[in-house]
Amino acid sequence: MTDPVARFIGQAQRSGIVAVCDHASNRVPDGIDLGVTRETMEKHVAWDIGAAGVTERLARSHGIAAMLAEVSRLVIDLHREEDSSGLIPTTSDGILVPGNIGAGRERRLADYHRPYHAAMESWLDEAQPGLILSIHSFTASLESAPTARPWEIGLLYNEDDRAARHAIRLFGELGITVGDNEPYSGKQLNATMNRHAEAHGRPYCAIEIRNDLIAHERGQARWAAIVADVAGRVKLAMESA
Template identity: 75%
Template sequence: MSETVFRHIGEARPGGIVAVCDHASNRVPEGLELGVSADVLEKHVAWDIGASGVCDRLARRHGIAAMLSDVSRLVIDMHREEEHDKLIPINTDGILVPGNIGADREARLDAYHRPYHAEIERWFDEVQPGLILSIHSFTPELESDPNQDRPWEIGLLYNQDERAAKHAIRLFGELGATVGDNEPYSGKQLNATMNRHAEARGRPYCAIEIRNDLIATETGQARWAAIIADVAGRVKLALDTFD
């Protein structure tokens, strides 16, 4: 099952920094018909564009081991609670997913969502990370609301535990980035994976949203991976020193 639900890159250091990516893949498992075009599978509704490449570079160049989902968010959204009404999306950013109408929710939970989260839990229990990075990307504009202003280059999301996020917001800002504080949406409303595996266990984390036009190329992915690795290292140092 692990070959079809998640993959690991790099070797985690106990107590170190790790990364997870809930929307790393646009893969639809063989035999599952969603009824969407190949073009739709390249859009942000199917995956977080560029996020997988950033995680790959974090792991291979900066020693931050990563765990990535290997199933499209159109099949099931790993970054939603099991009971969430958009766990298996039928209409997402104005795009209809006809194959999800009447989908067997329990079957998809058992096949994809539960094994993914069980592996995160196992991995974190084994590694006991000192800082978790949750890597996502967001669009410069929504297809369903093109007039919405999204000026941020990077955003930090958090729910109740803001320890790491506040350090990161300051550090990204000092590097000259346009930083969103709980933008482009609030972690108080959408923070499922970190609520479950970080906040509930007292583990510090940075839920990071990168504007996807900045990481659409390998050059952009390498640049932002280097920036994130630098900031993450300094966030962890601050947490270890002061918190």
């Protein structure tokens, strides 16, 4: 299996800040036909629009080493547990994904999901970071359930809200509209951080940025700078607690 599941930018500093981006790519590997249009592959159902750009800028401009996924979540959602019903979606936000009906679950787990998480585990074990940033984006309104989502950024968490509490306060002090476990709850959707952060006692911020704010390079640069600043202050606050 030589198909890339992730790419890395920068050198992780021990006890420093690192960033991961599970939905960075809309790439469909050769040999997989999802049966959807090219237009669908540019939508939020295929990847987190703008999240890769923010994560890349965190690494290149702010010295925060990063790991970015290289497979579309319509192929397999790397931010789901192996037994999740949404692991290989047959529909997403009302869009049918016919190529996933009857798809070989074990093959995709072996080819993409397990190598991705094994690589992340090894990377984090070596770096022993002081703070993990999990970078995602969300759409302002789902097509299948068009309810406005007013937040500019959201902080998600499951049981460990140590870093999130500081981040919610600090983003709020900047005049940003912040969601506390919004637009959805980390109690239900926190698979990667449950596995690689909470299970090891590692502090983390699972960050959701509204994708219309980061769809273009200017917004990606702006939000990367904001996130990097807040992340640095979160880490300091936790170290001095």
